[in-house]
Amino acid sequence: MPQYVVLSRLTQEGRKIPKERPERLKEVNQEIAKIKAEVMQRYALLGKYDFHVMLQAPDNDTVVKIMVELGSQGTSETATLAAIPIDEFLKMVR
Secondary structure, eight states: OOEEEEEEEEOTTGGGHHHHOTTHHHHHHHHHHHTTOEEEEEEEOSSSOSEEEEEEOSSHHHHHHHHHHHHTTTSEEEEEEEEOOHHHHHHHHO
């Protein structure tokens, strides 16, 4: 199944969540699962982005739905990248 890297930054409103509603950070995984994708890994980051998420989803359309749903909540801004396993990449370039 295709994998995606999602880098996110909390908005000013979103920065309140870790202290006021820390459980919300894990609820996002359940919302993603409802849209037929799976969170493989999540990390909090130091630097330009606040979180790194690895998703598996059936296709780009599913990922678009997830990003629109999460973005509409106004608590984060995301950058989403398709991730290609290196062996698959090497097959493509041969």
